[in-house]
Amino acid sequence: MASIRKGILEDSHDDFDDSDALFEAIGDVLMQTDDSKSEDEIRQICKDLHDILIGSKTGTTNNITNGTRRMLNAPLQMSEMVKKEHDERSVTSSNIWLTKKDLGSIHIETVPLLFFREEMASASQQFNRKDTKFDASGQNRSLDIKIDDDISFGEKQLIKGASIQLLSGRRYGFVGRNGLGKTTLLKLLSRGHLKIPSHISILHVEQEVVGDQTIALDSVLECDEERNRLLKEEKEINAQLSSSPTKTDAGISTRLSEIYQQLEAMEADKAPAKAAVILAGLGFTPKMQGQTTNPTKTDAGISTRLSEIYQQLEAMEADKAPAKAAVILAGLGFTPKMQGQTTKEFSGGWRMRLALARALFTKPDLLLLDEPTNMLDMKAIIWLENYLQKWQTTMLVVSHDRMFLNAISTDILYLNNQLIETYRGNYDIFHKTREQRLINQQKEYEAQVQYREHLQVFIDRFRYNANRASSVQSKLKILEKLPPLIAVEKVSTVTFRFPECERLSPPILQLDEVGFYYSKDQVIFNSICVNADMESRICIVGENGAGKTTLLKILQGDLSPTSGICHTHRNLSIGYFSQHHVDQLEMDQTSLEMMAEKFPGNNSELYRNKLGQFGVSGDLALRPVSSLSGGQKSRVAFAVLCMQNPNFLILDEPTNHLDMETIDALGNALLKFKGGVILVSHDERLIRMICKELWVVQGGTVRTLEGGFEEYKHIVEKELDMNC
Structure with missing residues (x-):
């Protein structure tokens, strides 16, 4: 728990006058962490946390005994506690750090929050209290994304202290050697394990479309949930209106006459006064008596709603959606005949193309693509390049296709040695910039080495010369204050070598x-x-x-x-x-x-x-x-x-x-x-x-x-x- 002292609970705990203030600061995060707990349960957790903080401040534990809740003097590996709970059943369910939700292992890193491991992947992320409150208020409309985190896979740390800022509308190519954590980062983003503003929609193309009886074109159209909801409501309203029976004026007049006779017989004119007396006796004021219990829509209200639906459908150009979906599918290689086939008729590669088509049609705020060209032929790749060059929302693409990244990228994120560097421009610009940076770093390193050697030669030469003692001491102090000498890391190169072979005469x-x-x-x-x-x-x-x-x-x-x-x-x-x-x-x-x-x-x-x-x-x-x-x-x-x-x-x-x-x-x-x-x-x-x-x-x-x-x-x- 020493790590918690570095976070918002330690840095700001003096600001928390009571548990309600603590709930306001971290309650939203805890509720997102475990959606199985109610607000009252989260408030109780915040109260327990506040008691611990006050206890640490005053030197007491507020009568918290039996060792179930206490301040620790070292980081705590929560995965071990979860394992112990499953194996020995020795940890009580009241422990505020544990949850019954199946989340894999949970552990506290260098920031004061619980973090999840998905398929052995985990991320520890730093949160700004002010930004968290602003996002929870629903007033945050920015589509920019900022991530500060460490990412691990099992015991191996993949990314250290990453500081990533994805600006709205930019297209980021994500590059680096295989196995460094690029795909892991995309999965953590898409599955909500890295906190970003809640109003930003994310779509990650990683799994093929499930094969069923759905037509390929319909499979693309149905991913627009708002359009489908409006069309369904429009259909229901039209069915309701068309099924309402109509009556002739003569029939209505006859029925009204019968109603008036029945009302007169039961003294219906006196009923409102009787009902008002009864309601007043039960505490209903005259104003309360005038309120409705369950308002129903009149035919006029239904017609108004239908008009609103038509306006919304027109605003989103819903009538053009099938044509847009067909264009996307055609670009990815689907013939008109294939667009009418069911998804179960396609192979895995074609279903992956369907998944890509759905993503392009949906246009999420953040589109995540992992090697999108692997499933495409050259014609489809050229079409995709042209299509993505006009993409207007934020995009993060992992790809090893250099020409593809040159065509679509506005920025490059480079992952190397557990660090992520950001470069403006496409892949070729990134490559030239990085090469020049490495050359400059090497020159600077060599200059530092030369300067150190020069100081050391002077020190060695006049170390025992009394007349130069003050100069020697000055050089020693300069040498001691120099920053650590770090050599420029040389990325290991890969070499392939095919065997020598005998030359054959044509025809071959x-x-x-x-x-x-x-x-x-x-x-x-x-x-x-x-x-x-x-x-x-x-x-x-x-x-x-x-x-x-x-x-x-x-x-x-x-x-x-x-x-x-x-x-x-x-x-x-x-x-x-x-x-x-x-x-x-x-x-x-x-x-x-x-x-x-x-x-x-x-x-x-x-x-x-x-x-x-x-x-x-x-x-x-x-x-x-x-x-x-x-x-x-x-x-x-x-x-x-x-x-x-x-x-x-x-x-x-x-x-x-x-x-x-x-x-x-x-x-x-x-x-x-x-x-x-x-x-x-x-x-x-x-x-x-x-x-x-x-x-x-x-x-x-x-x-x-x-x-x-x-x-x-x-x-x-x-x-x-x-x-x-």
């Missing part, structure tokens, strides 16, 4: 009038004529479902053509990296054990050497594959592939799990590789870096673009403009 790999179909009514290719050699650096592009992966399988011999001929060199050895290569690794084994099992008969040094060529060295090679990050698993997969000593590489989306530095390492290794390369990728930077030839898969054919990627991008943008 050739498709001659090749056709293919899975069934005669589902023809994939007709009369394909393409070829590749040892110098080839070919990128295959095309929309999802056009047949790119099928073409790769034909090239490597996994599928046989239904017509035409596939020529391959007799000494051709193809190394194939598939999209699911990482998922096929043995997760319960270490990298060394897996290599020994797949390629027996070699010594461990050979396995270590192959793994080391892809940055899997030291203890990493001895850890279970399941404990490695996505990027590290990809490196292991590349090492396994290269144990076959291939002289031709076919790579299907190899960058999905890699960070930018590792993608650059892959590109450099492919440039140095002496064999041929055929690549399917959506990473524009990698394509521009290595590819000399572009194959476009479209409409059952494969054609070569002489203008390369630039020409393909121009064609796609022209198609998108025509469809808008």
